[in-house]
Amino acid sequence: MHKQIVLAKRPKGKLLASDFELETVPLPTLSDGEVLVRNSYLSMDAGFRYWMNEGSGNNILPAMTLGEPVQGVVLGQVEASRNPRFQPGQKLMARLAWQEYSVLTPDNDAVYPVPGGWPCADKLFLGVLGETGMSAYIGTEDIGKLQPGQTALISAAAGAVGIVAGQISKIRGAKVIGIAGNDKKAQKLISEFGFDAVINYKTCGDLTTAIAEVCPDGIDFYFDNIGGDMLKSAIDNLAQGARIALCGAISGYDQTQAQPGPSNLFNLITKQATMTGLMTHFDAQRYNQIRSQLFNWLDSNQLKNAETLYQGIESAPAAFSAIFHGSNFGKSIVEI
Amino acid sequence: MHKQIVLAKRPKGKLLASDFELETVPLPTLSDGEVLVRNSYLSMDAGFRYWMNEGSGNNILPAMTLGEPVQGVVLGQVEASRNPRFQPGQKLMARLAWQEYSVLTPDNDAVYPVPGGWPCADKLFLGVLGETGMSAYIGTEDIGKLQPGQTALISAAAGAVGIVAGQISKIRGAKVIGIAGNDKKAQKLISEFGFDAVINYKTCGDLTTAIAEVCPDGIDFYFDNIGGDMLKSAIDNLAQGARIALCGAISGYDQTQAQPGPSNLFNLITKQATMTGLMTHFDAQRYNQIRSQLFNWLDSNQLKNAETLYQGIESAPAAFSAIFHGSNFGKSIVEI
Structure with missing residues (x-):
């Protein structure tokens, strides 16, 4: 049994x-x-x-x-x-x-x-060295294409993927802003994981305004794990040529009916912005190479599990x- | 006066x-x-x-x-x-x-x-050799990146930009499907402008189904001039790795309140699709080069004004x- x-x-x-x-x-x-x-x-x-x-x-x-x-x-x-x-x-x-x-x-x-012979616990291959890390890496690197000094906004920043995406954004020299749901998580992201600031979406009031205050020059990269109203607030704050990685839609999974999309997609036009769906599933041939990069970052303590x-x-x-x-x-x- | x-x-x-x-x-x-x-x-x-x-x-x-x-x-x-x-x-x-x-x-x-010295009427520089042509070209070439045999779906296909985008898609070897609002336009697009098929969105019944019938392998490129429900129907029919050029949002301009976006953005994730806003405004330095290409196509009758x-x-x-x-x-x- x-x-x-x-x-x-x-x-x-x-x-x-x-x-x-x-x-x-x-x-x-x-x-x-x-x-x-x-x-x-x-x-x-x-x-x-x-x-x-x-x-x-x-x-x-x-x-x-x-x-x-x-x-x-x-x-x-x-x-x-x-x-x-x-x-x-x-x-x-x-x-x-x-x-x-x-x-x-x-x-x-x-x-x-x-993978055999790696000096780390097996379970890391389910997380930062597995699908989770792949999503964060492919979203941030392939879609985000961050340049030093640009601004990255990471939703579900204390979540499995978000916390890796934020740290990769930092490695790439971006100003990294997280969105999370409580102050304790927010503090931890700043003090232990190198985030520059974290917005508590439950207490910040209007999220569009809160993002604008922390990102006065707009967002160059938005890592979306949420969809819904949070995606709309991010789109309200895009910088010219911004990139959005759509990695999940937690806000939608819980809905029994399909939820309307953001009403401000027109901003994608005026900002020449790009929104790209991320499904690591189709990139399995790159996993070994990406895993090595993530392991090196872990090993050098630039990335924390x-x-x-x-x-x-x-x-x-x-x-x-x-x-x-x-x-x-x-x-x-x-x-x- | x-x-x-x-x-x-x-x-x-x-x-x-x-x-x-x-x-x-x-x-x-x-x-x-x-x-x-x-x-x-x-x-x-x-x-x-x-x-x-x-x-x-x-x-x-x-x-x-x-x-x-x-x-x-x-x-x-x-x-x-x-x-x-x-x-x-x-x-x-x-x-x-x-x-x-x-x-x-x-x-x-x-x-x-x-531009001086071109063997064509000045007014073409407002249309196919102007902003209109630039939108069609940049959307189809830079965003669409069509490969021969792929499928392009063009909304507002009888409109200024759509009719050029459809013809460029054809030049690139795609199967080209238009969406238009009456049968006379549809026939003209097929018989005179090389479209493979045109869907009359006013008479086709459910548009998602109508697109699926004409594009059984899905859409590789959608040129969106409309937004709204039409964009949703296109997203319902994306092929893996599809590209969407957002060029306008006619359906939204007429609304006094912001309209919700498509409720099926999750499809962008499962199809690893990309949606990119198009604003030629920022590409003026490329106009001369693009104009030459468009003129050559006009001159060789591959592109009709x-x-x-x-x-x-x-x-x-x-x-x-x-x-x-x-x-x-x-x-x-x-x-x-």
Whole structure:
């Protein structure tokens, strides 16, 4: 028998831990080509929230099924294999599910070996050296193209991706402004992670005005993890030729109906600004190279890992919902 | 005395010819540094509609003033000059106003000589060889980056910019789909301007479905002149890595309140798509080079000029409002 977390209800409004249920089920048996993976860590990624909605299937993933284990990226070890490509003991990361044991099927196209020989904990490959770091890097480097002295605005700055994006922006010589939801996080971002300023969007009053005060010359790069009204406030403050990386839309995931987009897209025209969607999924061939760069920054202490570690698969619902209630800091990982 | 068209009312809802009034006023006298220009042609550009709204002033232009001549791009000839940079008889284009005579002040930063020695009518420099052509070229070439066999969707395809953008897309080997508001225009775009298909958005039913039928592999490039629901339908149909050029927002100009943006921006993420604002204003140093390319295409008949010529300054209100009521075809120019 093993434990798993299933999607019990499709979240309505703000996602709650009670949208999930813990189940104990028999260990699966393997068919030809399949691999049994003992999961060690679950990566808590806000983006997966999207596929919990009814009818959300798209070119990336199908919608999750009610009563089935929650899909997500895990790091584990091969326990048994009926596939010659995988040997017992081998460590891998894959898009599997919130379970103690998962079956990797031969059609899974999101499987990566855990890189061997790196002087760091495996779980970093789920965070700053994994998809999280890739999103931050590709968004900031490829889309942000920051020049020294430019201004970067980072939403969800205390979140897994935002805290890395902000630090990369700083490495590139930008003035880095974060947006976060409480003063404690804000202070930590400034004192420990090199942010120049952080706006608390819950207490700042009108966000457009608050951004304008901290960024009087406008924003050259906006890293968007949120969408909605926050994106609108950023667009109100664009500098000429600004770049926006759309990395997520947390404000939209929680809505049962599609929310209108920002009403000020015309500003993109007058500012010759660019808004680009970011989906690391399609850039897997670059991961090794990017991972080396991120590791070098970590090693030289220019980049700090920020992580919240939860214990036991039972904690996954609370860990995941914390992201949507703003009580997370850095990368959230569940250790099984 | 000379005639001018003033902004009599701020347009409410759909712009009407009656929002303007014809006035006859004394010829202006010149101060030091000023130039009297006798206007020969007025360029009818949908974009200027934006600055007719209350409070629309931005980094490009101030809002137009009620009771004052309508701002726009004109082509004229220097009649008298108190500025050593300009000599009587010299032809120029400038952001001036809908008047028989305009005063060019020394702070006007949008003045260009009419290029001499080209074997074509001057008025082409207001259209396909002017701002119109620049918008189409920069949007299609710099933002669209079309590869042979890709699909381009062009909104307002029978409009001044759209008809050029569609033809450039064709020159680049794309399958070119237009969107227009009546079947006669649609037929003309196909039979005379090389479009592969044209969707009549007024009769096609659900536009998202209609686009999907004509573009089963999705859209690689969308040239947006419209914004609003049409932009949303295009975003619903993006191919992986699609590019959107935001060139105008006709659907928004007519609204008295800011309209919500498309509710499906999340598609930009899953499709790694890019949306870029286009404002030729900032690329003036490239005009000569682009103009040569456009002229060569005209000369070799790969690109056809489409123009509606109106006679007399009195016709400017009707000519301009026709753009918003869909009764224009190609570039609209008023000959004075």
